[in-house]
Amino acid sequence: MSLLKSREAILGAAIVALLVLIATRFPAFVEPKNLLEVFNDTSPLIILALGQMVVILTRCIDLSVAANLALTGMVCAMLNVAWPGMPIGVIMVIALACGALMGAVNGLLVWKLDIPPIVVTLGTMTIYRGIIFLLSGGAWVNSHEMSRAFTGVPRTQILGLPLLGWIAIVVALIMAVVMSRTPMGRSFYATGNNPHAAVYTGIDVGRSQFLAFTISGTLAGLAGYLWISRYAVAYVDIAGGFELDVVAACVIGGASIAGGVGTVVGTILGALFLGVIKNALPVIDISPFWQMAISGAAILVAVTFNSRSGRARGRVILKSAEHAQ
Amino acid sequence: MDDTRSKAGAEHPVLALDGITKTFPGVKALDGVKLALYPGEVTALIGENGAGKSTVVKTLTGIYQPDGGQILMDGQPVAFPTAQAAQDHGVTAIHQETVLFDELSVAENIFLGHAPRGRFGLIDTAAMKARARALLDGIGAQIDPGVKLKDLGIASRHLVAIARALSVEARVVIMDEPTAALSQKEIEELYELVDTLKAQGKAILFISHKFDEIFRIADRWAVFRDGQFVGQGLMRDVDEGDLVRMMVGRSVDQIFPKRAARIGEEVLKVVGYAHPTEFEDINFTLRRGEILGFYGLVGAGRSEFMQSLIGITRPSKGAVKLDGKIKVIRSPAEAISAGIVYVPEDRGKQGAILDMPIFQNVTLPSLGQTSKRGFTRMAEEFALARHYTERLDLRAASLDTRVGALSGGNQQKVVIAKWLATQPKVIILDEPTKGIDIGSKAAVHDFMSELAAEGLSVIMVSSEIPEILGMSDRVIVMREGRIAAELEGDALTPETLVRHAAGITHTPSEAAA
Numbered sequence: 080m081s082l083l084k085s086r087e088a089i090l091g092a093a094i095v096a097l098l099v100l101i102a103t104r105f106p107a108f109v110e111p112k113n114l115l116e117v118f119n120d121t122s123p124l125i126i127l128a129l130g131q132m133v134v135i136l137t138r139c140i141d142l143s144v145a146a147n148l149a150l151t152g153m154v155c156a157m158l159n160v161a162w163p164g165m166p167i168g169v170i171m172v173i174a175l176a177c178g179a180l181m182g183a184v185n186g187l188l189v190w191k192l193d194i195p196p197i198v199v200t201l202g203t204m205t206i207y208r209g210i211i212f213l214l215s216g217g218a219w220v221n222s223h224e225m226s227r228a229f230t231g232v233p234r235t236q237i238l239g240l241p242l243l244g245w246i247a248i249v250v251a252l253i254m255a256v257v258m259s260r261t262p263m264g265r266s267f268y269a270t271g272n273n274p275h276a277a278v279y280t281g282i283d284v285g286r287s288q289f290l291a292f293t294i295s296g297t298l299a300g301l302a303g304y305l306w307i308s309r310y311a312v313a314y315v316d317i318a319g320g321f322e323l324d325v326v327a328a329c330v331i332g333g334a335s336i337a338g339g340v341g342t343v344v345g346t347i348l349g350a351l352f353l354g355v356i357k358n359a360l361p362v363i364d365i366s367p368f369w370q371m372a373i374s375g376a377a378i379l380v381a382v383t384f385n386s387r388s389g390r391a392r393g394r395v396i397l398k399s400a401e402h403a404q
Numbered sequence: 405m406d407d408t409r410s411k412a413g414a415e416h417p418v419l420a421l422d423g424i425t426k427t428f429p430g431v432k433a434l435d436g437v438k439l440a441l442y443p444g445e446v447t448a449l450i451g452e453n454g455a456g457k458s459t460v461v462k463t464l465t466g467i468y469q470p471d472g473g474q475i476l477m478d479g480q481p482v483a484f485p486t487a488q489a490a491q492d493h494g495v496t497a498i499h500q501e502t503v504l505f506d507e508l509s510v511a512e513n514i515f516l517g518h519a520p521r522g523r524f525g526l527i528d529t530a531a532m533k534a535r536a537r538a539l540l541d542g543i544g545a546q547i548d549p550g551v552k553l554k555d556l557g558i559a560s561r562h563l564v565a566i567a568r569a570l571s572v573e574a575r576v577v578i579m580d581e582p583t584a585a586l587s588q589k590e591i592e593e594l595y596e597l598v599d600t601l602k603a604q605g606k607a608i609l610f611i612s613h614k615f616d617e618i619f620r621i622a623d624r625w626a627v628f629r630d631g632q633f634v635g636q637g638l639m640r641d642v643d644e645g646d647l648v649r650m651m652v653g654r655s656v657d658q659i660f661p662k663r664a665a666r667i668g669e670e671v672l673k674v675v676g677y678a679h680p681t682e683f684e685d686i687n688f689t690l691r692r693g694e695i696l697g698f699y700g701l702v703g704a705g706r707s708e709f710m711q712s713l714i715g716i717t718r719p720s721k722g723a724v725k726l727d728g729k730i731k732v733i734r735s736p737a738e739a740i741s742a743g744i745v746y747v748p749e750d751r752g753k754q755g756a757i758l759d760m761p762i763f764q765n766v767t768l769p770s771l772g773q774t775s776k777r778g779f780t781r782m783a784e785e786f787a788l789a790r791h792y793t794e795r796l797d798l799r800a801a802s803l804d805t806r807v808g809a810l811s812g813g814n815q816q817k818v819v820i821a822k823w824l825a826t827q828p829k830v831i832i833l834d835e836p837t838k839g840i841d842i843g844s845k846a847a848v849h850d851f852m853s854e855l856a857a858e859g860l861s862v863i864m865v866s867s868e869i870p871e872i873l874g875m876s877d878r879v880i881v882m883r884e885g886r887i888a889a890e891l892e893g894d895a896l897t898p899e900t901l902v903r904h905a906a907g908i909t910h911t912p913s914e915a916a917a
Contacts, residue, residue, distance in 0.1 A: 260779045262771040275754045280769045281737035339759055
C-alpha cells in the first residue's frame, strides 16, 4: 500500500522534474496561467483515462473510447445545428446517455456473449466510426454552424479555470469516491484481482465488467461533447488514435494491464504527465517528428519503470510471504 | 542428534548443505542450516510454514543463491548459479504447484527444453515419444505420450511432472508436497514410485505435512524451525510426538479436538441433485450442529456437487430444502443470502483476493451490512473484520496488510473469517487444511468444532482420512459422481471409507490401514 502511494509520489516528482527542465528553456511555461491551460487541455484525457482505468481494473480494455467520443460529439454537434436553441444542459445529458449506451453495448457483448474485450472494442471502434460517417455523410460540422453557447459553455472561466477543467475535477472527485467508498468500486478491484474468488464471493464478474464499460462509455460521451465544443469542429476522424493515449495514461499511472491494480490519483498523474509532454515539446521548439518519438519514449520509460517497481514489489512479497507469521 | 554420519554407517551423502544462510530484506530465511541426502534413501524435510523448506528447495534447484555456506556433491563444493546448473548436477524437483503446459502433448511437456534432436537440429518427435513412453512405463503410468496435457486428470498430470523430473539424469529428486492434490489410492501409487526410485539409488528429499506418509516412506528425517536446523536422524529412532515437538518447539498432543456437539433439527435437505456430466442422484440431510464429512477420491464429484449447491453451476434436476422450505439457488449471491457459504479448496485461485488488504477481503461478501446509503464505511468494516479475525486468532501486523503477504494458514483464516462474517447457517469447507502447517491445522479444526457447538452446520470435504475420521459426526462417501455410502459410528473406519471410495465390494483393502 505504501509502496503504491510512493509510486504515485515518484510519478508526481517526475512531473515536477519535467516542469523544472522545461522551465530552464522556456520559463513562461511554468507560469500559473499556462499551467492551468495545460491542465485544461489535458482534461479530456483525464476524463477518458479515469473511465479506461475502471475497465482495465476488471481485466478488460476499451479501445472504442475515442470512436465513442467522436460519435457522441457528432451527435451533439448535429443536434446543435438542427436545434440551436437546445440548452447545453440537455445536450450534456444526451451526450452522457449516448456514451453510456455505446459503453453498455461493449459491456453486454463482453458479458453475455463472452467475447474477449479487445475483440469487442476493436469491432465497435470501427462500427462507431462508421456510424459517424452514416450520420454526417462524411461532412464536417464547422464552428460557424455551432451556436455560441455550444462552443462557449466549456470555456466559461470560473476562478481562472475554464469549465472544462472544472468538469474534469468533478469527475475525478466522483470517481475517487466511487472507487474507494462504494461496494461497486470494491467489486471492480475484486473482479480484476481474482475473478474466481470474486465469483465465490457472490460478485457477478460479467456484470462488474458490464458496469465498467458503461462507466467508461459514459465518460467518453461526456468527453465527446467537451472535445467537439472546444475544438469547434466535428468530423469522422476526430480524436483518431486517442484511445492509445488514454490507455497509455492509465498504464503510466500505475494501472496493471493484468487487472486489479490502479488508482484514481495515479491515473490523473499519468494523464498529466502525458499532457505536460505534449504541451511542452512544441513550445521548446522540437519538431513534430521528434515530439512523437519523445512522447513514445516517455511512455516506454514510465511503463518500464512501473513494471520494474511492480516486479520488485512482487518479489519482496514472496520473500516475506514465506516467513510472515 | 544432528550427527547423522555415524548413525548412517558407511554411506556418504550424495548431496549436503553446510551452513547455508539466506537473508531477505528483513528476514533470515535460512540461518546456517545443514542437510544431508543419501543415495537410495528418502529424507523427509519437516517444518511448519515459514520454517525455510521452500527456500531450501529453491537453493537446491538454483533459483536462490545462498549468502553463505556450501553445497557439497560427493563431498566436493558446487554452485548452482542457475536452474540449469542444478539440473546438470542431477538435482531435479517436482514442485508443489507443477508448471506444465496444457496445449502441449505429454511427450512435449516431459522434454520441453531438452528434447532429443535429429537431423538439422530439429526435434526428433519419434525418439521423444519413445523415450517419453519408456519413462512413463518406468513409473507405471498408463498415459499416451501423444495426448495433450489438458485432456488429463490431475493425478495423471502429476505423473507427467514426475516423468519430466526423471527425464534428466537425476541423482537427487526433490518432492515438494507431492501428495497434496492426490487421493488415497493415487498416494499409494506414488509411494510405490518412490520405492522404485529408491531402488535405483536416487536420493530423495520429501517435503510433506502429513505424518502418516512420512512414517510410511521416509528413512531419515530433518527438522527445520524458523529458518534454523533443529536436527536430522533416522526415522526408526523417533516417533510422531518427537517430530511434532521439534517442529513446533512445544508439544501438540491433541490433533483433533472434536467436541461433542448437540445435534439438532434438520437444516438442509438435498433431494435428487443431478448434473449432466458431474454427478447424479445426490440425497442427504444435514442437521444443526453437525459436521458432515464428504470423502472420496479426487474426481469423485464432491467439489463439483458443492459448487452446484451454491449456484456456481446449475443442476439439471433436484431440490434444496433449507429449514424445511424449498430454496432455489441460482447464484453464489443467492446462496450467501440463503445462508449457505462455500470455502473453496484452492485458496489462491478461488478464496482470497491476494492484492486486497485483510479487512476488505473479510467484508467483501458483507458489504451490504457495513455500508450505509450505498457507501462503504471503513470503521464498520474494520470492526467486522477485527471481530472475526480475532475469533480465528489471526496473526497479522495490521488488518491493512495485503492477504498475499500472509502465510498459507493465515490466508485460510482470512477466507474462513470472510464467510463467517456473513453469519451463515451452513458452511461448506472444501479441504480446509490442505497444505497448511500443523499449528494452523489444529486451529482450523478447533474452530470447526466450536462452530458446530454453536449450532452451525458444517459440511467438510476432505481427502485426508485422519481428518475425516477425527472431525465428522457422519460421513458421506462419493464415488464417480454418486453417493457410495453413508457411514457413522462403528461403521466409520479407514477400511470402510477406502473400500466404498474405491468401489471394492468383496475384500477389505489393506492399503487403507
